[in-house]
Amino acid sequence: MHDPIVHTHGLTKRFGSTTAVQDxxxxxxxxxxxxxxxxxxxxxTTTIRILMGMLRPTSGRATVLGKPAGDVATRRRIGxxxxxxxxxxxxxxxxxxxxxxxxxxxxxxDLVAALCDRLGLDxxxxxxxLSKGNRQKVGIIQALSHRxxxxxxxxxxxxxxxxxxxxxxxxxxxxxARGAAVLFSSHVLxxxxxxxxxxxxxxxxxxxxxxxxxxxxxxxxxxxELRYASPPATxxxxxxxxxxxVTVDGATLIVTIDGPVGPALRAATDAGMVQRxxxxxxxxxxxxxxxxSDRGDRIEVH
Amino acid sequence: xxxxxxxxxxxxxxxxxxWALGVAGMCGLLAxxxxxxxxxxxxxxxxxxxxxxxxxxLGLSNNNLLSSPTGYLDSQFYANIWPLIVLVFTIGxxxxxxxxxxxxxxxxLLVANPISRVRIALARYTALLALTASLVIVCVVxxxxxxxxxxxxxxxxxxxxAAATVAAALCxxxxxxxxxxxxxxxxxRPAALATSAGLAIAGYVLEGLAAQVAALRDTRWINPxxxxxxxxxxxxxxxxxxxxxxxxxxxxxxxxxxxxxxxRDLR
Numbered sequence: 023m024h025d026p027i028v029h030t031h032g033l034t035k036r037f038g039s040t041t042a043v044q045d046x047x048x049x050x051x052x053x054x055x056x057x058x059x060x061x062x063x064x065x066x067t068t069t070i071r072i073l074m075g076m077l078r079p080t081s082g083r084a085t086v087l088g089k090p091a092g093d094v095a096t097r098r099r100i101g102x103x104x105x106x107x108x109x110x111x112x113x114x115x116x117x118x119x120x121x122x123x124x125x126x127x128x129x130x131x132d133l134v135a136a137l138c139d140r141l142g143l144d145x146x147x148x149x150x151x152l153s154k155g156n157r158q159k160v161g162i163i164q165a166l167s168h169r170x171x172x173x174x175x176x177x178x179x180x181x182x183x184x185x186x187x188x189x190x191x192x193x194x195x196x197x198x199a200r201g202a203a204v205l206f207s208s209h210v211l212x213x214x215x216x217x218x219x220x221x222x223x224x225x226x227x228x229x230x231x232x233x234x235x236x237x238x239x240x241x242x243x244x245x246x247e248l249r250y251a252s253p254p255a256t257x258x259x260x261x262x263x264x265x266x267x268v269t270v271d272g273a274t275l276i277v278t279i280d281g282p283v284g285p286a287l288r289a290a291t292d293a294g295m296v297q298r299x300x301x302x303x304x305x306x307x308x309x310x311x312x313x314x315s316d317r318g319d320r321i322e323v324h
Numbered sequence: 325x326x327x328x329x330x331x332x333x334x335x336x337x338x339x340x341x342x343w344a345l346g347v348a349g350m351c352g353l354l355a356x357x358x359x360x361x362x363x364x365x366x367x368x369x370x371x372x373x374x375x376x377x378x379x380x381x382l383g384l385s386n387n388n389l390l391s392s393p394t395g396y397l398d399s400q401f402y403a404n405i406w407p408l409i410v411l412v413f414t415i416g417x418x419x420x421x422x423x424x425x426x427x428x429x430x431x432x433l434l435v436a437n438p439i440s441r442v443r444i445a446l447a448r449y450t451a452l453l454a455l456t457a458s459l460v461i462v463c464v465v466x467x468x469x470x471x472x473x474x475x476x477x478x479x480x481x482x483x484x485x486a487a488a489t490v491a492a493a494l495c496x497x498x499x500x501x502x503x504x505x506x507x508x509x510x511x512x513r514p515a516a517l518a519t520s521a522g523l524a525i526a527g528y529v530l531e532g533l534a535a536q537v538a539a540l541r542d543t544r545w546i547n548p549x550x551x552x553x554x555x556x557x558x559x560x561x562x563x564x565x566x567x568x569x570x571x572x573x574x575x576x577x578x579x580x581x582x583x584x585x586x587x588r589d590l591r
Contacts (some may be wrong), residue, residue, distance in 0.1 A: 074436055076590040094440045102436035108429030110335070124327040125437040164433070 024052050025088065027172050027203040028073060032082035035068050035227075042068040044227040045082070050203045050220075052171075055194055057214030057235070058207040059310070060224040066207040067105050069224070070176050073205075074102055087172060098126050101165035105176035105207070107157060111150025115143060115160045119167055128168045137163045140193070141186050154181035162190060166197070173197055175206040179213060191217045211310050215239075223310070244283060245302035246290075248275045254294035262289045276302065325447045328439065332451035336417060340455055343413050344462040350409070351466035354401055358474045362391050371399075377535040381528070383553055385535075393471075393480050394558045402488045402558055406463070410496035411524055414456055418500040419516035421448035423507030426591050435590065442582050445508055449578055452500065456493055463489050480558070487562035494570035495552040499524040501574045505581035511591045548573065 026049035033046040043065040050056050060066050071077045072084055075092020084091035087099055109118060115138070123129035138145050143159040152160065158181045165173060173194070179187050194204050194217050208214050214221055214235070221238060223231040231238070248254070250273045259268045264281035275293070279286045290296055361367060371379070371390045379385045383398030390399055416424075422445055425431040435441060464486045471477035471485070499520050507516035531549040534540040544550040548570055555566035 071590075076432065076435065078587070078589060094438055096438075097436060098438040100436070102433070104429075104432045104436075106429055107433070109433060110331075110430055112335070121327055121331060122437055125439055127438075161433070 026051050026085075027087055028205060029085045030069075030073075030083065033069070033072065033079050033084055034081045035065075035072060035077060036080045041227050043072070043079075043224075046224070046227075046229050047082075048222055048229065048232055050172075050205055052201045052203055053198050054220055055198045055204040055206070055218045057218030057221045058205060058224065059209065059211065059214050059221055060207075061209060064224045065227040066224060067176055068227075070105075070174055070205070070207060073174060074100070098128070098168070099171045101168065101170035101173045101175075103161045103165045103175040103178050105180075107161040109149040109157070109160065112148060114148050115145030115163070118149070118160065119145065119164060122164050123167065126168045130167065130169070133169070134163060134167045137166055137193075140189050142189075155183055155186065158182055159186060162193075166193065169200075169202075171202050173202060173204040173206070175204070177208060178206050179208070179210070187213075244279045246277050246279065246283065246286070247300045247302055248277065248290050248293075248296055249273060249298040249300075250275065250293070251295040251297055254290075256293065258289045258293035259286070262286055265289070325439065325443050328434075328444055328447040329451050329454075332417075332421075332448045333454060336451075336455055339413075340458055343409075343459060347409065347459060347463050348466040350401075350405070351463060352470050354397070354467070355470040355474050355476050358393075358396055358476045361396055362475070365391060367391065375536065377532040380535040380553055381532045383556060383558075386556075388556070388559065393476050393478050394556075396476070397480075397485075397488070398556065398558055402492050403553060406489065407492040407496045407552070410456060410459065410493045411499055413459060414452060414496060414500035415503050415517060415520055417452055417455065418449075418503040419507045419513045419520070421445060421452065421504055421507065422585065423511050423513040423516050426511050427513050431590065440586070441590075442586050445504075445582060445585060446578075449501075449504060452504070453497075456497060456500075460489050460493050484558055484561055487566070488558035491552055491555065491557040491562060491566045491570070494567055494574070495548045496524075498548040498570050498573045498577070499527075501577040505577040508581040508585040509588070511588070 028048070028050040031047050033043055034041070035043040046065075046069060048056075058066050058069070068077065072079050073086055073091050075097075086093070087096050089096045113121070119134050120129070134145070141159045141162065143156055143163065145160075149157060149160060158178070162175075162178060165175065179190060182190060191213070194206070198204055198219070206217075218235055220234050221231065222229060253273050254270065254275050256268050256270055256275070259265050259277065263285050264279045264283070265277060265286050266280050267278040269276050275290075277286055277290065368389050368391050371382070371384055376385065381403065383403035384390060384395055388395040388398060390396060422431070422441070425434075434444065464482070467485050467489075468477070468482045471480070502523055503516040503520035506519045507513060510516070527547045527549045530540060530543050531547055531553060534544050534550070551566070551569045555563055557563070557566045560566070
């Protein structure tokens with residue numbers, strides 16, 4: 023296995039008496055896209071700013087591309103988009119891209135032009151005259167314009183229209199496909215589910231879940247809606263492995279399953295004449311809501 | 325580093341143009357008003373009767389008569405207006421270099437690039453010096469060109485005008501450097517501005533009082549205003565005593581601020 027691009031161990035950050043991040047340990051490998059998920063104030067931005075070297079950890083270690091977080095020369099290999107993007111309003115996109123290219127010692131005007139084209143940005147306009155979404159595009163392009171090995175993006179899709187959002191997610195996958203690692207924070211679940219290969223859920227500064235998205239989906243409870251010709255015999259589900267809950271409304275039955283669905287499907291056919299089977303597609307959402315709320319237990323998948 | 329410097333200069337280019345225009349206008353006004361003072365010797369007597377403190381603040385101590393070109397320029401320009409102009413021109417920029425940019429949120433994206441905070445700070449401080457130097461040049465050129473029209477240059481070579489202009493600008497730069505240092509260490513623009521402006525005013529008042537209050541005399545060695553007023557570069561040229569303490573203070577302020585800046589959390 024490759025060395026991790028980002029590695030943190032026991033990372034903790036306190037501001038006075040408040041603990042923003044506590045004992046955070048995670049590793050991000052080349053080609054992976056980590057969705058960093060959590061409610062507002064969970065510690066996502068603090069973690070990201072430690073990785074970028076803007077904040078010093080109170081304790082613990084953070085290594086980025088093999089160097090301690092904040093190493094100046096390493097920043098050439100990182101693309102960063104802050105959560106609250108601010109740029110000198112008098113600079114145009116072109117000004118900013120050229121300036122940063124000089125600082126990074128790497129100017130690829132063709133790549134910048136292609137990115138502007140794909141996201142639909144006019145780089146000749148001053149930052150101050152741009153809409154929120156177009157400002158965000160400037161931020162995304164400057165983060166990508168030097169082909170970084172690591173992309174760190176704090177709530178990157180804020181303000182983007184759906185078309186730009188989709189193009190952005192494609193860009194993320196392309197970036198990962200060429201072997202770079204991506205860490206992006208979000209509080210929007212479908213976005214993470216769509217784009218990420220891994221998800222880290224943070225709440226109150228602590229990592230509550232850290233798993234591959236696919237594993238998490240496997241672990242999520244599945245709900246299946248069954249339509250019968252006549253009201254079904256629910257007794258068929260009694261004692262069936264994995265069946266957590268059964269609700270009936272006339273001839274419609276919803277069964278909640280934790281684990282493999284086979285035994286429950288067998289029970290479903292025993293219960294009556296099944297006419298339609300429909301998966302209820304909100305299961306991951308339910309899982310995250312559980313984790314977000316205080317009821318959530320620590321979920322270990324790795 | 326160069327690109328950070330040019331970006332900072334570029335930001336202030338319009339401001340510099342307006343200030344240059346204002347300074348040139350001020351120089352014209354000074355020259356034009358001189359004949360009325362030159363020919364009015366009663367004013368000399370009035371000023372000679374002022375308290376020693378006020379005379380010190382006006383640069384009129386040691387028989388520097390108001391009606392003479394040096395007395396006129398010291399009391400009406402170099403001991404007050406000019407350092408104040410430079411201070412107001414530089415203090416905001418000095419507070420912006422780190423703290424202002426940090427609080428505006430625009431520093432965040434810049435420090436994600438492969439350039440350290442210390443280099444950003446040094447590049448911008450260099451820009452501050454370059455901007456001040458530009459204004460100094462405008463002032464010297466304007467005064468040298470306009471003074472002969474009313475005899476304000478009588479017995480005053482351009483080198484001495486340059487000496488006074490530089491020394492007073494250095495005095496102001498000490499206070500701008502305070503703004504730079506406080507901003508770099510704390511990340512607070514208001515703290516940088518308040519400390520710097522507060523010290524500049526306190527230093528000016530103390531220098532006036534110290535001429536009369538013996539107990540305050542011991543504060544003078546550390547007061548940039550004293551370094552400027554006691555050396556009187558308009559009459560004595562840019563002596564080592566006139567520039568070295570101020571230049572040294574600027575250097576120390578910058579160097580002291582950099583290590584905490586490199587270590588601390590950015591806002």
